[in-house]
Amino acid sequence: MDQRVIHDASLADRAAGASRHSGSDHLLPTEPSPIHAVPIDVHVENVTKSFDTTPALHGIDLDVPGGELVALLGPSGSGKTTLLRIVAGLEFPTGGRVMFGGEDASHLSVQERNIGFVFQHYALFKHMTVFDNVAFGLTVRPAATRPSKKDIRERVLKLIDLVQLSGLEKRYPTQLSGGQRQRVALARALAIEPRVLLLDEPFGALDAKVRKDLRRWLKEIHARTGHTTLFVTHDQEEAMELADRIVVMRAGRIEQVGTPDDIYDRPATPFVFDFIGESVHLEVEIRGGRGTLAGQPLDLDLTGEKDGRADVFARPVDVEIAAPGRGIAARVIAVRRTAGHRLVEAEVGAGHQRVEFAVPASVEVTAGADVGLVLNAFRVYPAAA
Numbered sequence: 233m234d235q236r237v238i239h240d241a242s243l244a245d246r247a248a249g250a251s252r253h254s255g256s257d258h259l260l261p262t263e264p265s266p267i268h269a270v271p272i273d274v275h276v277e278n279v280t281k282s283f284d285t286t287p288a289l290h291g292i293d294l295d296v297p298g299g300e301l302v303a304l305l306g307p308s309g310s311g312k313t314t315l316l317r318i319v320a321g322l323e324f325p326t327g328g329r330v331m332f333g334g335e336d337a338s339h340l341s342v343q344e345r346n347i348g349f350v351f352q353h354y355a356l357f358k359h360m361t362v363f364d365n366v367a368f369g370l371t372v373r374p375a376a377t378r379p380s381k382k383d384i385r386e387r388v389l390k391l392i393d394l395v396q397l398s399g400l401e402k403r404y405p406t407q408l409s410g411g412q413r414q415r416v417a418l419a420r421a422l423a424i425e426p427r428v429l430l431l432d433e434p435f436g437a438l439d440a441k442v443r444k445d446l447r448r449w450l451k452e453i454h455a456r457t458g459h460t461t462l463f464v465t466h467d468q469e470e471a472m473e474l475a476d477r478i479v480v481m482r483a484g485r486i487e488q489v490g491t492p493d494d495i496y497d498r499p500a501t502p503f504v505f506d507f508i509g510e511s512v513h514l515e516v517e518i519r520g521g522r523g524t525l526a527g528q529p530l531d532l533d534l535t536g537e538k539d540g541r542a543d544v545f546a547r548p549v550d551v552e553i554a555a556p557g558r559g560i561a562a563r564v565i566a567v568r569r570t571a572g573h574r575l576v577e578a579e580v581g582a583g584h585q586r587v588e589f590a591v592p593a594s595v596e597v598t599a600g601a602d603v604g605l606v607l608n609a610f611r612v613y614p615a616a617a
């Protein structure tokens with residue numbers, strides 16, 4: 233199956249059904265559909281996937297309430313794309329099921345699921361104008377469910393306006409910038425009135441500035457259209473800025489699901505702490521609420537923490553440099569200036585561990601100095617046995 237084909241089978245039935253049952257402003261299939269979606273819940277239940285003997289997903293459970301924008305975030309190979317493709321119907325799970333709005337969709341084809349896709353390298357049809365690219369999914373419908381030419385035109389122009397490309401309808405993809413092409417790709421995905429929108433690193437190939445603009449723009453579009461949206465990224469900033477909720481994946485498993493605040497402020501595991509932002513990490517030994525680091529006593533209140541080996545994590549912003557004798561004894565190894573900060577590299581535990589963190593440029597610190605590191609906020613994770 234060519235992933236670039238837009239799938240819209242059975243949409244008309246649903247659109248007509250929604251119109252009959254709800255009496256809402258959902259229009260009949262021969263009329264242009266509204267830009268705003270009827271959001272549906274997506275429920276992934278105990279999904280496993282193996283490629284030959286290689287496991288890629290291990291028992292994934294995930295609920296995406298209708299209308300939410302959810303980011304699948306994780307390092308390369310963690311299973312994000314595989315999970316997205318299983319939701320799409322481009323890949324079938326080895327075990328478990330995918331539910332769309334209470335209906336078991338596991339055995340539905342891509343067409344029957346009615347998904348809107350945007351991929352990183354979404355090849356628009358090069359020989360078609362922007363207008364024809366966006367219209368494509370509607371024009372290839374069977375005659376019985378195809379809107380009239382006038383209605384298609386109206387909807388396509390509305391979508392082109394939504395993605396802020398009005399005036400460029402007659403251009404060909406080669407006459408557009410990368411960011412504009414991805415906006416056409418999104419309009420094209422939305423044209424078929426998809427039940428769910430799936431985006432796989434849609435801005436991955438674009439430069440940093442364009443990415444940033446498109447993020448903000450996508451968030452606005454989502455607020456206006458309200459599609460249940462799953463978004464794959466390995467960029468934590470992108471996930472934080474865009475998503476209602478973030479699913480952090482690692483090696484085919486979900487480490488944590490939560491709002492950007494949950495994920496950043498209350499990371500459930502050391503992996504999430506480390507992956508989601510800068511971190512200072514100390515390996516410590518705890519006995520009776522007191523810690524040691526490489527055998528040296530640690531000036532850190534660990535009251536109530538379990539005895540044994542543990543990982544202490546802090547955000548660099550919560551690390552303060554103090555005079556020696558306060559906090560954790562450290563020796564500064566190197567100091568590098570960045571635009572707004574100084575990056576400090578220091579050794580702790582008599583040279584056994586290294587940490588790196590940024591302090592405001594106004595803090596005066598030099599290589600070779602003995603200092604104390606005060607952790608104003610930190611989290612403790614018992615080390616895995």
Ligand SMILES: Nc1ncnc2c1ncn2[C@@H]1O[C@H](COP(=O)(O)OP(=O)(O)OP(=O)(O)O)[C@@H](O)[C@H]1O
Pocket residue numbers: 283286287288306307308309310311312313314315466
């Ligand atoms: N068609 C395939 N055949 C064999 N193995 C596959 C296939 N697709 C994915 N895998 C394997 O499944 C695992 C998960 O891959 P997946 O592409 O889902 O990860 P990802 O998190 O999306 O990574 P990336 O960010 O690099 O795209 C990897 O180990 C990968 O090698």
